[in-house]
Amino acid sequence: MKKLSVIIVNYNVCHFLEQALTSLAKAAKHVDVEVFVVDNNSVDGSVEMVNEKFPWVKLIANKHNQGFSKANNQAIRESNAEYILLLNPDTVVEEDTLSKCCQFMDEHPDAGGLGVKMLDGKGKFLPESKRGLPSPWVAFYKIFGFAKLFPKSRKFGRYHLGFLSPDEINPIDVLSGAYMMLRSSVLDKIGLLDEDYFMYGEDIDLSYRILKSGHKNYYYPETRIIHYKGESTKRTSINYVFIFYKAMIIFAQKHFSTKNAGIFAVLINTAIYLRAGMALMTGFVQQTWLFFTDAFVMYAGMYVLVNFWERHIKSDSDFYPPEYLHYIVPVYVLVWGLTVFMYGGYKPLAKFYHILAGIVIGTFVIAAFSNFFDAYRFSKGIIVFGGMLSILALLLVRAVVQFIQHGNVKIGDGRKKRVAIIGSYEESKRIDELLKDTHYKLNVLGYITSNKNDVTQKGYLGYLEELEKLVQLYRLDEIIFCSKDVPAHRIIEWMTRVDNRAVDFKIVPDESNFIIGSNSSNKRGDFYSLNIELNILS
Structure with a gap:
């Protein structure tokens, strides 16, 4: 045996x-x-x-x-x-x-x-x-957030037993x-x-x-x-929510009394729809926040332009009826937003020409359709200048987003991750060369060794025992461990010691051409594949 x-x-x-x-x-x-x-x-x-x-x-x-x-x-x-x-x-x-x-x-x-x-x-x-047993009350405290508010409470924190070290x-x-x-x-x-x-x-x-x-x-x-x-x-998906909570109902029906199982089922079904609703709302916001930000900025620009046009071009502060700003301008904004979307302006790292093409085509569409509706045929000039202003508005929004996310204003160009590889010189060099042949935006600054005798070699940043200092000194975004040279217990030890949420960790298995890691406990893991081109989930 x-x-x-x-x-x-x-x-x-x-x-x-x-x-x-x-x-x-x-x-x-x-x-x-x-x-x-x-x-x-x-x-x-x-x-x-x-x-x-x-x-x-x-x-x-x-x-x-x-x-x-x-x-x-x-x-x-x-x-x-x-x-x-x-x-x-x-x-x-x-x-x-x-x-x-x-x-x-x-x-x-x-x-x-x-x-x-x-x-x-x-x-x-x-x-x-x-974890504790998910009794009806434990489930209630978990579902409605009491467990998160009081994680170490013996009453409210029983789901994850937060009161235990x-x-x-x-x-x-x-x-x-x-x-x-x-x-x-x-x-x-x-x-x-x-x-x-x-x-x-x-x-x-x-x-x-x-x-x-x-x-x-x-x-x-x-x-x-x-x-x-x-x-x-995918643990954050709606499908996961339904499967997991339905499993909880099966457990309750099997092990709890009829009364408690009924209470548990009500709580679980409530949680299902709350979580599903939150997941849908979160997904909607994540997918559309930039579109609505653009729409708001474009409308604000058009509002200023219309008032300027009335006073300085038409010399009549009431030249345009109120309906123009209330109904017509929002249609302009919607058309520009949709054409920018169609031309790739909302894809990750979209370039300037995606925005330019979308606004130009949208402007032609607005101008062309306005010819068919006499009641809504307003100045072509305001449409053209509105399109130009929208280009500037969208570029401004993208520049701000780019600066917040990547620290620069170069639209459509993500900042390269500052990376260090931990391992022997031969294995670190192998991974470095393989990474150069991929499309990933990485800036490998150098290697870190567990052998003090290697520190003097070209390409080494320092010694593993100095990792915490090296992370700060070189402002590292990512650390890649070579498991061929660094044992798993040492990898785990250093992952826990580097108390910096901005640093990601990845591991290269022995003699493999892929690098595995995970940047969030709630998201699926990710990997760099060095022998095939894949989208990285970072």
């Missing part, structure tokens, strides 16, 4: 899976372990990658997406180990993670399950590393499905994952059944993992 079976369910996250397996290979040197990958019909080459690079992995390639619970159960039934670890593909484990967790389980026979301290891609603690071992209610170590004998007693849950909620259900069996779930922060939240699914 093996000591540990590690099970990873994968769906279209080939690069993240490769990094997870690479870190597992290093951690597995200290434990008698077997690794399963259950692929849910990915189309991104995941199966081929596992077969080629990790032949020691036991691969189960499904022809259809079986969901998280069913896929895990497939591997659990084939496993032959004392402990089972359910692990997400978008994770990186430390070299001692598996051995430490197995040792803790050996020393605590009352432990049915175990979770570890999880950090996001910027090195920040993920509160879902430890993230650095102390404690029994908890709910383990995270991203890293969930289970005692096989307990699974034999309580059963496998409930396949009524397609995705989300199964970790809560299984954790609760472990507690009901008389065993404990432990939060164990003596080792850490990186979890790039939301790779297989």
Whole structure:
């Protein structure tokens, strides 16, 4: 019998899976372990990658997406180990993670399950590393914001157990499905994952059944993992909101009394529509704020122009009827905005000519259509000068936005990220050369070494132990770790020590041509692909 079976369910996250397996290979040197990958019909080459690079992995390639619970159960039934670890593909484990967790389980026979301290891609603690049972009141406090307002309260902060230190071992209610170590004998007693849950909620259900069996779930922060939240699914999407909260209803109906389940269902359904509404509103604002800002500035410019035209060109302050500013000018603004949109003026990093083309075409459209409506046939001059003024207005808006986002006023040109690579000279140089062949806007300032003898070499900025000072000195935006040279536990250590939210972290897996990272705990991770041109999600 093996000591540990590690099970990873994968769906279209080939690069993240490769990094997870690479870190597992290093951690597995200290434990008698077997690794399963259950692929849910990915189309991104995941199966081929596992077969080629990790032949020691036991691969189960499904022809259809079986969901998280069913896929895990497939591997659990084939496993032959004392402990089972359910692990997400978008994770990186430390070299001692598996051995430490197995040792803790050996020393605590009352432990049915175990979770570890999880950090996001910027090195920040993920509160879902430890959670309480989502009873109706706990759900109420979470849904309506009390948990966020009073995170350390024993009453309001039970969802993420904020009153428990993230650095102390404690029994908890709910383990995270991203890293969930289970005692096989307990699974034999309580059963496998409930396949009524397609995705989300199964970790809560299984954790609760472990507690009901008389065993404990432990939060164990003596080792850490990186979890790039939301790779297989976009956690901020409306679809995620519906799937997650519907899973909560399944849990309530299964484990709570009829009365409590009914209350819980009402709360959850309320949360679904609140969150969905907020997601729609947020998405709408994010997509349209620039359009409406342009419209406001163009209308303000037209308002000034019309008043000037009346007084100084027509010599009649009442030359244009009130309807002109109330109805006709907004139509002009709408036409200009739409034609700018059609010509790419609202794409990321849009150029000057996109705006120019949109306004010029819009001006021709307005002038042409005004000929067909005698009642609305006003001066062509004001239309032409209005178009010119709109060009200036939109350029002003873009210049302000450009300065706020990138520190310059060069429209359509994002500031290059200031990057340092941490690793041996050979590996750092390899990554540097590969980055030069891509379209990403990066300014690699130099390398940082963990070997003091290398500091004098050309291209090195300094020594790893000086990283915090180097970040400030060179105003670094991004740090790239070479995992071939820097162990996972050292990478995680430095991610937590560099307390600067403006700095992003990425990791180059051993002998790979891609770089993985995540700039937000609520967004899917991102990567630079060095052998194929992809849009980076930064």
